């Protein structure tokens with residue numbers, strides 16, 4: 585049985601609670617929403633529901649997970665998306681810039697929890713977005729150190745914002761959810777959960793946080809009036825701005841050019857064509873490997889496994905040379921070839 589205390593936040597209990605989790609495919613937002621809903625509905629016997637909406641079935645696409653429940657057990661008759669959440673959880677701070685519409689419906693009743701190493705006062709919110717409390721938890725960093733799932737760490741932080749659910753019931757659901765994991769996996773997730781519980785920072789939001797452009801936020805108040813046109817893919821590729829960086833879980837392949845002999849095997853297995861080449865008759869098979877386009881790399885590690893000379897190794901996100909994270913050099917090389 586997982587035992588854990590509450591963080592020192594003292595929020596009063598509500599009659600109706602609506603939670604929206606905003607994430608990238610692969611970060612476990614759907615499972616996290618399911619765990620919260622099971623603890624509320626099966627554990628506390630509240631009425632409620634949970635569902636998620638996904639982009640294409642692919643890592644790197646946006647995922648929204650919704651949980652709503654009534655502590656006074658009113659029948660929940662709606663299964664529509666949650667427009668005005670009481671708690672908004674952002675699984676990667678990168679989404680704040682790339683997808684500002686995730687702030688839809690955030691108001692003075694909303695707490696916002698963000699996976700980030702930043703302090704809460706450093707965040708920039710779109711104009712007109714004034715949450716109640718802003719909190720941050722360095723979940724990616726903790727996940728790399730502990731081997732825990734990102735969603736488990738986020739759950740550790742989330743629980744302090746849902747006083748309606750008791751620690752006992754959440755602990756039971758999480759324990760059952762992870763029952764199929766190996767002993768090491770269970771231990772890692774338990775540590776991750778506890779770290780999430782104790783590592784978040786919180787502050788009251790202030791109005792002076794308006795810094796992003798208001799035009800970048802869409803609030804579809806009237807549905808049929810300004811809802812996006814149906815049946816049309818306006819952003820082909822369906823990943824977040826065609827950028828997979830947020831899918832990496834704190835680690836990435838690192839290329840040691842001194843070891844590489846340009847055999848191309850990494851390129852054959854990479855699902856996202858991350859490797860950048862240029863013609864060079866003096867090396868390998870006439871093409872020279874220049875580097876990795878980290879914009880598209882989702883950290884699957886297939887290239888590391890296949891490299892015959894260990895020219896690729898698994899490194900930490902912060903070990904990626906800044907010069908290579910800047911994708912412009914890659915684009916320039918691509919356009920030359």
Ligand code: SF4
Nearest residue numbers: 854881882884885887
């Ligand atoms: S880890 Fe390697 S194979 Fe996987 S997406 Fe990144 S570059 Fe491609």
Ligand code: SF4
Nearest residue numbers: 844845847848850891
């Ligand atoms: S598989 Fe290894 S040696 Fe071959 S091109 Fe890729 S990094 Fe270089």
